[in-house]
Amino acid sequence: MPDILILQERIKNSILVGESDFREFKSALEGRPDNKKPRLAKKICEDIGEALVAFSNTDGGELVIGVEDDTTITGIPHSESDIEMMLNAVNSHVLHGQELPIVYKLKLTIENKIILFFQVEKGTSEIYQLPDGRVVIRKDKRTVPVRIKNLQFEQQETKSREYDRQFVDGAIVGDLDILLIQNLADNYIKGLTAERYLQQLGLAQYATNGLRLTRAAVLLFAKDIQRWHPRSxxxxxxxxxxxxxxxxxxxxxxxxxxxxxxxxxxxxxxxxxxxxxxxxxxxxxxxxxxxxxxxxxxxxxxxxxxxxxxxxxxxxxxxxxxxxxxxxxxxxxxxxxxxxxxxxxxxxxxxxxxxxxxxxxxxxxxxxxxxxxxxxxxxxxxxxxxxxxxxxxxxxxxxxxxxxxNKSDFTQTQQDFLRLFSDYDLSSVQKRILVAGMNGKELSQADIYHAMNTKDRDTYDKEITSLRNQNLLQQIRTNFQAKNFAYHNKIEKSRVPRFVVQVPPDKHIRTYKII
Incomplete structure (x- = not known):
């Protein structure tokens, strides 16, 4: 059984720091701010399953039920049977036969409010799925679906995935750079000791014989790394x-x-x-x-x-x-x-x-x-x-x-073409658009997105507007005309030619062979 007082302190610190790639808060309430009511326990169980499966399939993480996105602790006003159902979601809301690498699933009281705390490790031997077979991962601060085959990892990969979380026999806090750890602790939460910092981040755990250190702690902070890993x-x-x-x-x-x-x-x-x-x-x-x-x-x-x-x-x-x-x-x-x-x-x-x-x-x-x-x-x-x-x-x-x-992404021919625009302060993205329109090629929206290597509409609007304002890109079809052209020619509007590159009038114009 973990030291509950230490764990409560750790959870308070986690709530204070806020959500991240590795941490998510879920409210147990719903409705208008002035008329909150308990959410359905079934829906909360679905949230628990999705979050923990996503964490297990990515890098592990923590889930706290009863906390709002702004870190306000609102608690869980549900019955004991509902709370028990939520705690059991680690089993009921994953694919039958799979067992998540759960570290904690606890009911705690913080600031006189009941919350549920879950911590799950990164999976090392299989891809975890939801009851309906879906696979989800953590991306930024969101849970998103992916298509991944349910595979067994090779033995070597399993060992490498487990390596930094394993405890190191014989390693003690005195083997670490305490000054460095304390500086990091002060920047994380003022007043946190080096030992508490190691526990807060899951790098150490108290046992009957003292603080046990993970390989991650030793690799990160060892004073004599040769003793622990000669090829660091x-x-x-x-x-x-x-x-x-x-x-x-x-x-x-x-x-x-x-x-x-x-x-x-x-x-x-x-x-x-x-x-x-x-x-x-x-x-x-x-x-x-x-x-x-x-x-x-x-x-x-x-x-x-x-x-x-x-x-x-x-x-x-x-x-x-x-x-x-x-x-x-x-x-x-x-x-x-x-x-x-x-x-x-x-x-x-x-x-x-x-x-x-x-x-x-x-x-x-x-x-x-x-x-x-x-x-x-x-x-x-x-x-x-x-x-x-x-x-x-x-x-x-x-x-x-x-x-x-260290070589240019533009061929010599393309560099020669771009010298025609040397009087202009062009971004690398704008240069790629101009190169795409060499030799009078008419450019569609799809051509320009491909040249920019992004699908971001704001970037498209910004770069196209700049080139048009400098009279380097001329519109040959309006948006309305492009729509009609696409309709009559049965093609996607994004592939309708809309622009041509305008070479500065005082520059020598020639045809460039594309290499």
Whole structure:
């Protein structure tokens, strides 16, 4: 039985912090603010089932019934039989035969109000389903349906999914960087001790022989990481050329590595990596020396952070960064999780699932990581904004690799065409739209969305309006005319040509062969 006083304090702190990717509040009431009444217990049970299945299929999480979205504790005014039914929803509202990885399902009293508290771990051996067979996951702060086959994970993947939550025999609080933990605790909730912080985030648990630490706690905060994980390191290999050669043609210029706990590793690896990104030093606009970078700094920082957070720590290898003349490859130990695909990641829709749920949770709470699933989208966006080739993702049974290229995303022919617009301050998105309209090609709405690599209507309106105001894009059909054209030609309105690119009149016009 958990220490109820400690658990109550932890739940109060969680309510104070608010909802997140890992935490959801559900009211037990419904109706107008001045006329609230109890919700049907059956509906609350459905909410419990959906939330806990979604958490189990993603990174685990907490559900509190009896709390409003604004963190107000309103309680559960239901009968004991209804409350018992809600507590049993962990069994009755999942697919028959499945058992959720429940940590807590408790009825507690906080601020003289009855609430229900559920905590569930990340699933490690199967995909969980609702009674009707549906599969749901956590996306941002929402529960959403997905199509995933009900599969059994490979034994190696199961071990890697469980690794950071396991308790470490012999590890004590004195083995950790207490000053770092206390600083993080102060930023989380003022007055929280280091020990309470570890418990609050699920990194430690009191037992009869004292505080037991998880592997996540040791990996994040160990003073001597070599004792616990010898390959908590990032290796940097600089190669002279575009491929690694051997023998007499061996072309490695330097081979260095840094190591430490995860917080140390994030800092040290970035300090070592940054010089490799420098292209040249030149005068900037304010007549000061500036270093120009061949890769966006933030994209590289995000890629390193993702590798450290999501690598397979059960695997004894370390992270490797190969710096070639034309690209930078970050190799992270461990295959991509079987519930994710390269296409899922390249869709850039914030789909996520963390191998190391506890580690990524702590990094997010301490604001080193942003919203879950945003990292890959941020990398792709930054590369596109800098007009560099799209990153390449690859996974085999041993490594997950992301490759960043330092070459322009535009061909030489396209770059020549864009020089016609050099007098204009164009965004990278606007350049892609102009390139899509080379050689007088008439552009439809679908063409423009494809060129922008987004379906966001606000971005479409903003970029099209800007190009039209600069007389670089001419409308050839109004919205009404496009509707009629689509009707008579039996095509989608979004595929009706609407615009053509206008080359500045003082520029030499030629036809560009598209390569």
């Amino acid at each position: 390191q990032v290796r940097f290999i600089k190669i002279n050329g575009t491929e690694l050669l051997s023998g007499e043609r061996y072309n490695v210029i330097s081979d260095e590595f840094v190591q430490g706990n995860i917080y140390e590793l994030i800092i040290k690896s970035w300090e070592m990596m940054r010089p490799y990104l420098a292209y040249k030093t030149e005068f900037g606009a304010d007549s000061r020396f500036e270093q120009r970078y061949i890769y966006p700094e933030d994209a590289c920082r995000e890629a390193v952070l993702n590798a450290i957070a999501h690598r397979d720590y059960y695997n004894s290898n370390g992270i490797e960064v190969h710096i070639y003349n034309d690209r930078l490859e970050l190799k992270s130990p461990g295959a991509l999780l079987s519930t994710l695909t390269i296409n899922d990641l390249e869709a850039l829709d914030n789909r996520h699932e963390s191998r190391n749920a506890k580690i990524t949770y702590v990094l997010k709470v301490s604001k080193l990581m942003r919203e879950m699933g945003e990292g890959m989208k941020r990398i792709f966006t930054l590369m596109a904004q800098n007009e560099l080739q799209k990153p390449k993702l690859y996974s085999n049974t041993v490594w997950f690799t992301i490759t960043l290229f």
